[in-house]
Amino acid sequence: MSRRSPRNVFNTPKTYQPSRSSSRPSPTPSRTEVLLEELGIETDDLGIQQLESSSGSEGEGSEDGDHLQAEGLSSDAKVLHRELSQVKIERDELLLRVKTLREKSDHYQQLANKEKTSKSQQIKILRKTHENQLSAKSQLMQNLHDIIEEQEGKIFELEAQLQGTPIPETRPSTLSERVRSLSDSLDKLQAQMALMKEKQMVEGTSSKQEQNKENTTPGTINNSQMASYLTEINHLKKKLEDSNKTNQKLQEEQLHKIKGLTDNEKEVEYLKEEMEKMRKEKEETEEKYQEKLKNITEEGKSKKKQEAESFALKERMKKMKKQLEEASKQHQTELKTLEEEKRELEERLKDEMKTAGEEKQRLEKEFVKEKLKMEERLKEQDSLLTKVESEFEKLKASPKVVEVEVEVEVESEDLKAALTRSTGQCEELKAQILKLKQLCEAGVTDLQAKEVENMELSKQISDQENELESLKAEVEQEIIAMKKDKENALNNLKKDMRRQSDIISHKYEALRTCFTRLRPGLLMIGEEYKQLRALCKQFPAMLNKAIEETKKEIQQALESLEDRNLELEQRYHKELARRKKYHNELVDLKGNIRVFCRVRPIIKEDGSGIMAKNVVNFDLDDDGLISLVNKTRRTTYEMDKVFTAEATQQEVFAEVEPLVVSSVDGYNVCIFAYGQTGSGKTFSMEGPPSNPGINQRALQLLFTEVEQRSSEWEYSIKVGVMEIYNENLRDLLGDNPIAKLDVKLNPEGGLHVPGLTEIEVESASDINEVFQIGRKNRSTASTDMNERSSRSHALLCVTVTGTNLRTRTKTIGLLICRPAGSERVGKSGSNTDADRMKEAQNINKSLSALVMSSRPKREASHIPYRNSKLTYLLQESLGGDSKTLMLVQVSPVAKNSGESQCTLSFAQRVRSVELGSAKKKVETAEIAALRERLSQYENGAVGQYSSPKPKGTPSSRKGTPKAR
Numbered sequence: 001m002s003r004r005s006p007r008n009v010f011n012t013p014k015t016y017q018p019s020r021s022s023s024r025p026s027p028t029p030s031r032t033e034v035l036l037e038e039l040g041i042e043t044d045d046l047g048i049q050q051l052e053s054s055s056g057s058e059g060e061g062s063e064d065g066d067h068l069q070a071e072g073l074s075s076d077a078k079v080l081h082r083e084l085s086q087v088k089i090e091r092d093e094l095l096l097r098v099k100t101l102r103e104k105s106d107h108y109q110q111l112a113n114k115e116k117t118s119k120s121q122q123i124k125i126l127r128k129t130h131e132n133q134l135s136a137k138s139q140l141m142q143n144l145h146d147i148i149e150e151q152e153g154k155i156f157e158l159e160a161q162l163q164g165t166p167i168p169e170t171r172p173s174t175l176s177e178r179v180r181s182l183s184d185s186l187d188k189l190q191a192q193m194a195l196m197k198e199k200q201m202v203e204g205t206s207s208k209q210e211q212n213k214e215n216t217t218p219g220t221i222n223n224s225q226m227a228s229y230l231t232e233i234n235h236l237k238k239k240l241e242d243s244n245k246t247n248q249k250l251q252e253e254q255l256h257k258i259k260g261l262t263d264n265e266k267e268v269e270y271l272k273e274e275m276e277k278m279r280k281e282k283e284e285t286e287e288k289y290q291e292k293l294k295n296i297t298e299e300g301k302s303k304k305k306q307e308a309e310s311f312a313l314k315e316r317m318k319k320m321k322k323q324l325e326e327a328s329k330q331h332q333t334e335l336k337t338l339e340e341e342k343r344e345l346e347e348r349l350k351d352e353m354k355t356a357g358e359e360k361q362r363l364e365k366e367f368v369k370e371k372l373k374m375e376e377r378l379k380e381q382d383s384l385l386t387k388v389e390s391e392f393e394k395l396k397a398s399p400k401v402v403e404v405e406v407e408v409e410v411e412s413e414d415l416k417a418a419l420t421r422s423t424g425q426c427e428e429l430k431a432q433i434l435k436l437k438q439l440c441e442a443g444v445t446d447l448q449a450k451e452v453e454n455m456e457l458s459k460q461i462s463d464q465e466n467e468l469e470s471l472k473a474e475v476e477q478e479i480i481a482m483k484k485d486k487e488n489a490l491n492n493l494k495k496d497m498r499r500q501s502d503i504i505s506h507k508y509e510a511l512r513t514c515f516t517r518l519r520p521g522l523l524m525i526g527e528e529y530k531q532l533r534a535l536c537k538q539f540p541a542m543l544n545k546a547i548e549e550t551k552k553e554i555q556q557a558l559e560s561l562e563d564r565n566l567e568l569e570q571r572y573h574k575e576l577a578r579r580k581k582y583h584n585e586l587v588d589l590k591g592n593i594r595v596f597c598r599v600r601p602i603i604k605e606d607g608s609g610i611m612a613k614n615v616v617n618f619d620l621d622d623d624g625l626i627s628l629v630n631k632t633r634r635t636t637y638e639m640d641k642v643f644t645a646e647a648t649q650q651e652v653f654a655e656v657e658p659l660v661v662s663s664v665d666g667y668n669v670c671i672f673a674y675g676q677t678g679s680g681k682t683f684s685m686e687g688p689p690s691n692p693g694i695n696q697r698a699l700q701l702l703f704t705e706v707e708q709r710s711s712e713w714e715y716s717i718k719v720g721v722m723e724i725y726n727e728n729l730r731d732l733l734g735d736n737p738i739a740k741l742d743v744k745l746n747p748e749g750g751l752h753v754p755g756l757t758e759i760e761v762e763s764a765s766d767i768n769e770v771f772q773i774g775r776k777n778r779s780t781a782s783t784d785m786n787e788r789s790s791r792s793h794a795l796l797c798v799t800v801t802g803t804n805l806r807t808r809t810k811t812i813g814l815l816i817c818r819p820a821g822s823e824r825v826g827k828s829g830s831n832t833d834a835d836r837m838k839e840a841q842n843i844n845k846s847l848s849a850l851v852m853s854s855r856p857k858r859e860a861s862h863i864p865y866r867n868s869k870l871t872y873l874l875q876e877s878l879g880g881d882s883k884t885l886m887l888v889q890v891s892p893v894a895k896n897s898g899e900s901q902c903t904l905s906f907a908q909r910v911r912s913v914e915l916g917s918a919k920k921k922v923e924t925a926e927i928a929a930l931r932e933r934l935s936q937y938e939n940g941a942v943g944q945y946s947s948p949k950p951k952g953t954p955s956s957r958k959g960t961p962k963a964r
């Protein structure tokens, strides 16, 4: 006995085919066989055959009751089999329906998945197309931005050049920069484009810099600029071509990626065509522009027009910028709306997909539940079937009963018992069959319920199918709507692109017109620039030539100037010498006092600091000028000769020499120094032994002069030294230096000092001895030598008497040399001591008298010579027909500037004093003889006269000085 597995049952086809045993040939199976086969019972078992045979034998003859019972059982079994077969069929049908439902659900799931994938792909494509559109737009904007920026730059530069202002490095923020900021927010492609743009910008700026370098002169545009413009235009073209190429590449890539998606493909292709058209249009416009540019070269217009046109161009550019701004804004808003719509669609699709998925999951769960239930029921039915089979197994055992019946026919009691048993068994069987029937009924009801459920499920599935279909329709509608939106967006994009292309073409037109207008001016400027350049090229050579020529001229001029200067200098010096000579002659004629000025050097005693600074300046060209700064005021004084601090004693004496010689000629010569204390009077007049001053040098000169004239003249030189101290006159060569002398008027005219010692000297060494005697006597006269020296006036009186050996005529010259002080009372520091005050006052009195005596001759009648001993003694030398030299000593330091100013002012006034022309003291031989006799006569009666001492032994001898 074999059972059919449920799997085999599930595998049954839609039209039921009962399985048959191949080993057993049965051409026309009976109904029982069919049932048994359907129930999975082997037909070779005896049961049914016996039943059939028994049923067949029933008709042939046996007892009616048993036969009827058997018939009833078989009919019940048959019905049961039929019912079972029907249940099986129904079950199979249900399973088939479930299977079909499952297949349908799988199919729908596949469809949903496909739809999902197609939608996601569509979304991707839409996104990519959108991105492509964005990139195309951004590229267009980028190109526009680049073009505008470059054109702005050009206009900016042109404006700067036309206005003549230098091109600033920074420009005001423009629309292009704002567009750039927009483009910066785009995706990587835009970033790449921005990088490309930056590179181009760098190239553009470098080219601009080069251009700026070329345009060194503002306000001029040359051919090189024009060429740079053309190169920039070419550069623009290249950039456009490059951008188009990149666009094409990107589009190709996109095409490659979205291959198979016809709508997007078409859109992209359309965009591509549009881009291609735009590119062609641009190329055409560029070609036209090129052609027109070539034609422009022959036209010419004025510069003002160019300026106006550039202004108009600028205005147009501004308008274009505004338009572009608006377009970009619109584009941005459209992009935003498109993006929002796209997002909404995506969200909706997601939601729908989500709900479909949920529904699918729910159906799957229900299906699983139903499947489980069905499996349970099948199990139950299987169990029922096993029961039924077991019953049939028992029924199989029924042939025994037949055997019993046969035995009953032989043995009636046993038969009866068997019958009763069989009837009992039949009853039990009936009861079991009833039970089975009930179970079958229950199964049928369950099956009916299941059918209902299945119906419901099928309804649900159909509803779901409907829902899916409706969803599908909705999705399709949405897709259609999206397509429409997309088409609209694409149309808008196309419109935008067309508009932008129109703007670009307009801009190109404007630029072209601008360049056509600017071209002639630029060409003119270029021509001018060429000419200027040629001139500039020639300029260095010309300049060098001119420089050479001018150098030569300057050299020649300098040479001639030098010659001229030398000549002038020589002339000047000649003139100066002549002037001096004339001046000296004039001085001789007028009898002016010669005024020499000597500035001592700065010494230790002057101290340091600001007050020890030099305030005296000299004129290098004129040795008669000296200037002094006192209290920030500079005053220039004119002297006969100015000696600087560097002047030596020798140089000073060289100027004094002619005067000294004059004394040998018989002139009355007076040399005295004047200046404040410490200004160098003693240094100049006496000098240190190593560097003697005027006194010694004068006496030495006298000797040399006398020596030279010794062949014709015989000279005697007598020296007397006096000192005026505190208005007392003392003889410094006398035996009693303290004894006071007096100045008396000679009855014959002139003055004389009775009692003054005169020593006749014959050599320079005699002079030294005389000076030593004088110093010695001076020191014995005063205990304080330093104090005295500043308040006393020492006079050296030299009388030179010459006798002509041939004519015996005599010349008598007198040389008086003395230093003098000019200090002020206040500055002497002696105002506390009455005596010293008196001395200082006397010195000043003498000096002021001397200044008074320096007035012009016409005022000389009022000169108070008698005010002081000094002036009284020197009145003949100062006021008479003598030659007088005043050596003005000046301290150079700032602290003495006041005194120096007084000294120089005084000297300036003294210089203007006219004493009258000097006269020689010449006596004829007769007069000389008479004078000799008179002197011999007077020698014993009137005065004492000192005879010269023998050489080398000077001694004081009293006598009257030779008065003239």
Ligand SMILES: Nc1ncnc2c1ncn2[C@@H]1O[C@H](COP(=O)(O)OP(=O)(O)OP(=O)(O)O)[C@@H](O)[C@H]1O
Pocket (backbone or CB within 6 Å): 599, 600, 601, 603, 645, 675, 676, 677, 678, 679, 680, 681, 682, 683, 684, 789, 790, 819, 820, 821, 889
């Ligand atoms: N030309 C000179 N070169 C160098 N030293 C000088 C010169 N003139 C003056 N001196 C110096 O200046 C100082 C003052 O000079 P000096 O005694 O001759 O002045 P002074 O006018 O005679 O003064 P005082 O009226 O008080 O006698 C001295 O030490 C002297 O050596």
